[in-house]
Amino acid sequence: MATLLADKYEARKAEVNERFEQLRANEEELNRIFAEIYHMVGEVPIEVEDKYVSVARIFDTAEEIPESYKGNKYVRTRRDEIVSLISYAVGCMFGRYSLDRDGLVLADQGDTVDNYVAKVADGDASRVSFMPDADNVLPITDDEYFDDDIVGRFVEFMRAAYGAETLEENLRFVAEALGGRGTSRQVIRAYFLKDFFKDHCQTYKKRPIYWLFDSGKKNGFKALAYLHRYQPDLLARVRTDYVHEQQERYRAQMSFIDEQLSSAEKGERVKLEKQRRKLSDQLAETIAFEERLHHLADQMIVIDLDDGVKANYAKFEDVLAKIK
Structure with missing residues (x-):
């Protein structure tokens, strides 16, 4: 069934932000209780400042984040959510994750696609919604030179995950969140060329599990491997x-x-x-x-x-x- 990524994003944002406000309310209620217990009502603050609420809060853009949230490391933007989606998609391309099963799939040394099919579909590849890359190499070049080009594989992932009917609209949503010039695919390609590995290293605290083969500044050749x-x-x-x-x-x-x-x-x-x-x-x-x-x-x-x-x-x- 075709799904709009924009709708999924709005639903997630509403859920996350509701959780944020609920946690704030819970913390303020605890503050009131302890203030009453220790007879300090009026002497200690009850309200919890935005920057001290320790759970995620999503804003569409960085410009929308109020000053009161500055310093809150849990604040996220639409771009952050899309970057997380792209990271998950790459995980599916390598078989670390699957559209057909929750949690980690391939996470043992030397795992293969055969291991993936066995774990996800009891050995029946026809039951797999999205197959991992066969040779564990996803080329990233400034044009689509290879059949398993990472942008092409991302497009396949989006089709498998959200449906063919909404594919182009969903790719536009991804590209708009990332920012940049050109078509949706060009913006997504530029992200993989310039920013994906940097974001991945930041997420994994400089211990990347997706390794980037890189010929240099001219972008002659790049490729990811798991x-x-x-x-x-x-x-x-x-x-x-x-x-x-x-x-x-x-x-x-x-x-x-x-x-x-x-x-x-x-x-x-x-x-x-x-x-x-x-x-x-x-x-x-x-x-x-x-x-x-x-x-x-x-x-x-x-x-x-x-x-x-x-x-x-x-x-x-x-x-x-x-x-x-």
Whole structure:
């Protein structure tokens, strides 16, 4: 059944904000009781200030948050709620979560999609509403180059979770909450390219469970992988199945532009030359990245989750995004 994300958001906001006011009322009632017990009515404050209520309160935008709430770490905005939804969607893409079952699904070292199907649907893949990514690699590039591109997979998730009829309207709602220019998909892509990993690291206190392979500032190649599904051949697969393919696409696009430049008018030539420089920079970046990746891939590194995220992440720091 088709569902509007906007309606879901409004219902959640109403529920959360009602809980906020109820907790405030409870705390004020306790203050009155204790003031009466200790004969301090009129001497101690009964009212609880907004910033001291220790449960979530949602505002549509940061600009709407009153000064009285400043300092309350539980205050959230519509963007925060959408970022949480996107995080959950990525979890579903990796099989950490499922639309068909509550709680964690894949959270043991070396878990596979077969484990997911067994836990969620008793081994029957046809009963799974949304299948996790098969190879534990979700590419994030500035255009849709791969079949399992993370933006494409997010669109599939939204269709599975909320229905096909409301898909475009729901994507617009997500994009408006995130902010930015362009179509809904372009805004969502920009979020994955620039902000998702930063938000993820903040949520997980600089101990990310979704690792970001990152070639550099030119966005030549990025991809997420789920720590709990790590296998020693992961880097080799990223290198051969994704980085090499991306390099060939850049070369093909540059060759196509070279053909167009031979007959392009002056204004169009400037545009094409700019595009070619960008592609050339991205290709050069991925070539350097591929060399670093190759070096680590040949080692077939084995990790132990018991060592912790920080120790394991450090083993791959030459090819992973910096944690800030």
